[in-house]
Structure formats: C-alpha cells, structure tokens
Amino acid sequence: MLQETTKTLLQNSKNLLAFSAGGDSTALLFLLLENKIPFDIAIVNYGLREQSKEEVAYAKQLAEEYNFVCHVKNAPKIEKNFEAEARSLRYSFFEELIDHNGYENLLTAHHLGDRFEWFLMQFCKGAGCVELSGMKNVEERKNYTLVRPLLDLEKQELLEYLNDRKIKYFEDESNSDERYTRNYFRHNFSQPLLEKYLGGIKKSFSYIDQDVASLIKDVKLxxxxxxxxxxxxxxxxxxxxxxxxxxxxxxxxxxxxxxxxxxxxxxxxxxxxxxxxxxxxxxxxxxxxxxxxxxxxxxxxxxxxxxxxxxxxxxxxxxxxxxxxxxxx
Structure with missing residues (x-):
C-alpha cells in the first residue's frame, strides 16, 4: 500500500511517527512494520476523554511488543481555540523530540479524505490552485522532512487493512462533533463524494499537482x-x-x-x-x-x-x- 518512493525515502532514515491510536495512524504504524521501516512514535494525551488513557496504554503496549520507543506528552488544559492550540502544542512536542533525538522525518497519517476536506474548505473560502492542492506527500521543514505516506489512500482502504488483519484501533468520538468545521465538511460533503467518486477525485489531485508544478517556478531559497x-x-x-x-x-x-x-x-x-x-x-x-x-x-x-x-x-x-x-x- 505504501508507494515505492516513500519506502525508499524512509527505510534508511530515522523516523518519528505522530501516533494517536486511531485507525489512520494505527494503519500507518503496521504498514511501517510490514515494510521493515524503522521508527519511534509520539502520542499526545489532551486529557479530554477517558478513552485517551487507554490509547496511551495501547501505544506503550505496541512499543514494547514491537521494540520501538514511545514518547508521551500529557498536555495542559486548553481553554479556547482548541484545534489551533492543540495543533501548535502537538507540533512543538514533535519538533522538540526531533531536535533532541535526531529524527530526520516526521510521519503523519493524513490520508486522501483529509486532503479532500482541506480542498473543499479552501474552495469555499476562496483559493487558487496552489492552496487547493493542499497537502503534499513530502514537505521540507526547518530541520526535518514532513512525510505523509497515506495521502493517496482513502480512509475506508485503511480500515479494511486493519479489519482484515484484526488489528485493534480506537475511534475518537469527537470526530462526529460537527461543531468542528473539518467534521462538518467530512460528514456532509467529502465523505459522501469520496464514496461515490473516489477514482475521479484521485485523478483530479494528480492533475492538480502536475498543473501546480508547471505554474510555480523552481526557486533556490x-x-x-x-x-x-x-x-x-x-x-x-x-x-x-x-x-x-x-x-x-x-x-x-x-x-x-x-x-x-x-x-x-x-x-x-x-x-x-x-x-x-x-x-x-x-x-x-x-x-x-x-x-x-x-x-x-x-x-x-x-x-x-x-x-x-x-x-x-x-x-x-x-x-x-x-x-x-x-x-x-
């Protein structure tokens, strides 16, 4: 399921996986194991759900069973603007680990559904081709490379992978809360469209990426x-x-x-x-x-x-x- 270019990039690198114990990151974890790609994991406990304790325990269990390091952060209470603050806290934690441990790549489990949600949200705000193309498989950051190995796969493909192998994962009940903009777009627009037009949406993103590459000049920074x-x-x-x-x-x-x-x-x-x-x-x-x-x-x-x-x-x-x-x- 992982692309050959992704496997080549990761197999001889020091990798950190952003893990949540949900279906997406659990599927990525087992795909990395299956392809003999070395990695450690990092998980953040925001303390909002009782289930989060079980998720951290599962992360530690997997680390012990498969012999990798599990980094855990217990986050302070976030009073407002939860999504933005949680993201900032999460990436600060990951980047501290990268600095202290010499990780070369940060792996996240963003998939095609995440990319399509972003596309629709940006389209409704007003955006050009570059903004609509959204996430990339590989992005260079200040002192590491951000890699999204699942960006060409749809959520259902990942769940089928887990279910076929009877692999345990957790469902975050907050994903059904439509007060969050992402969830609203997912349940009302992106998910129904992906179910009906998956092949066409995959092709469209491929064409958009090609168009953006031709529109934007190469620049040496x-x-x-x-x-x-x-x-x-x-x-x-x-x-x-x-x-x-x-x-x-x-x-x-x-x-x-x-x-x-x-x-x-x-x-x-x-x-x-x-x-x-x-x-x-x-x-x-x-x-x-x-x-x-x-x-x-x-x-x-x-x-x-x-x-x-x-x-x-x-x-x-x-x-x-x-x-x-x-x-x-």
Whole structure:
C-alpha cells in the first residue's frame, strides 16, 4: 500500500511517527512494520476523554511488543481555540523530540479524505490552485522532512487493512462533533463524494499537482543566520515559497496575510516576521523594531533603499546586513 518512493525515502532514515491510536495512524504504524521501516512514535494525551488513557496504554503496549520507543506528552488544559492550540502544542512536542533525538522525518497519517476536506474548505473560502492542492506527500521543514505516506489512500482502504488483519484501533468520538468545521465538511460533503467518486477525485489531485508544478517556478531559497532570501519577480511564486518557509518555521500564514503579500512589497506577518519583496529579491526575517541607529547606518539603509521594517533585523545582524548590501547594490 505504501508507494515505492516513500519506502525508499524512509527505510534508511530515522523516523518519528505522530501516533494517536486511531485507525489512520494505527494503519500507518503496521504498514511501517510490514515494510521493515524503522521508527519511534509520539502520542499526545489532551486529557479530554477517558478513552485517551487507554490509547496511551495501547501505544506503550505496541512499543514494547514491537521494540520501538514511545514518547508521551500529557498536555495542559486548553481553554479556547482548541484545534489551533492543540495543533501548535502537538507540533512543538514533535519538533522538540526531533531536535533532541535526531529524527530526520516526521510521519503523519493524513490520508486522501483529509486532503479532500482541506480542498473543499479552501474552495469555499476562496483559493487558487496552489492552496487547493493542499497537502503534499513530502514537505521540507526547518530541520526535518514532513512525510505523509497515506495521502493517496482513502480512509475506508485503511480500515479494511486493519479489519482484515484484526488489528485493534480506537475511534475518537469527537470526530462526529460537527461543531468542528473539518467534521462538518467530512460528514456532509467529502465523505459522501469520496464514496461515490473516489477514482475521479484521485485523478483530479494528480492533475492538480502536475498543473501546480508547471505554474510555480523552481526557486533556490538561501539563508544567513535568521534571514532567508530568494530571487524571483513573480508574486504568485513568491507567495508559495514564503508560505513554505514560514510553515517550516512553525508559523501558518492566514488568508489575510496572503492577500497583503500579493498587494504589498513589505508585510509584517503575525507580528513575528517581516517579508520584503523588491523587484529582484524576497527577504524573510524576524521582525524587530529599528531603534537607536546611528546616522551612518541610517544613511546606508537610505542609499540601499532597504524597506523600513527590515532595518531593525539588519541592524542587529551584521552578517545579514553585509549580504543584503551586496545583493541590493
């Protein structure tokens, strides 16, 4: 069931599987075992359901039985905006483990249904081809590679795999709660459509991926310290690479951020990053306010026409300033 390219990528790597004990991640776990792919697992207990204790116990049981490491995090109580906060907490935990243990790949059990839900949600918000294409099988992040080995498989295929082998897994009752937008789209739109048009939907995503690859130019992204930069003069391509880079830094840009990036040359993202797009280069850096600069440095910025909001970071990083000076001459 796993693609050969995925198996080749993972078989000689150090892999961390994001595990929940649900059907998707349990199927991925046993597919990894079946293909002799090495991995450890990480599971987060949010403490919202009594069943979550059983799920953690099952994760530990599998680790002992199949001889891999099980990392567990007991999350603090999340008071509001649960989905976003839980995601942030979860990925922070995974990235800490990656840093401390040298994992090269983070594996998640996102499948075709997840991708189609995302497609429909973005379509209803207003999106272009790149946003509609959504998740990728392989995405480079800051210090690891995010791999989704199940992205071409539908949920029912995974459940049949588990049921045929009588493999235990858990159902999360919150998946039926339509107060969550994803669940609403899943139960009312994506799931019925996948049941009726699975083959066509798979083909459509394949065509969309090919179209996006032809539309978006290849860009070489470089960095020095905390300044990233690349060279293009196409704002649509810029947006794709800005989004990818910031996602790799753990920051998701909003629809409003994307709109501003298409309309403006200098944009502060989430009060954390400054993105500058001039005629030749795109610069991305932490956003720092420019304070107490001497007259000589101010004059240098003026002559180079460095955007005001980028000056704070460059004033604090002499190496980045020297590089930008050379690029903008």
């Amino acid at each position: 470089d960095s020095i310290n905390q300044l990233a930069y690349f060279q293009t003069n196409d704002k649509r391509t810029n947006l794709v690479y800005i989004d990818r880079y910031l996602k790799g830094q753990g920051h998701l840009i909003t629809a409003n951020d994307k709109k501003e990036l298409l309309e403006n040359e200098s944009v502060v993202i989430g009060r954390k990053y400054i993105v500058v797009q001039d005629e030749r280069y795109v610069f991305i850096a932490p956003y720092l306010e420019a304070k107490d600069m001497d007259k000589q440095l101010k004059e240098k910025f003026r002559l180079l026409k460095v955007p005001v909001k980028l000056r704070g970071y460059l004033a604090a990083d002499a190496e980045a300033l020297e590089l930008v000076s050379l690029l903008l001459q």
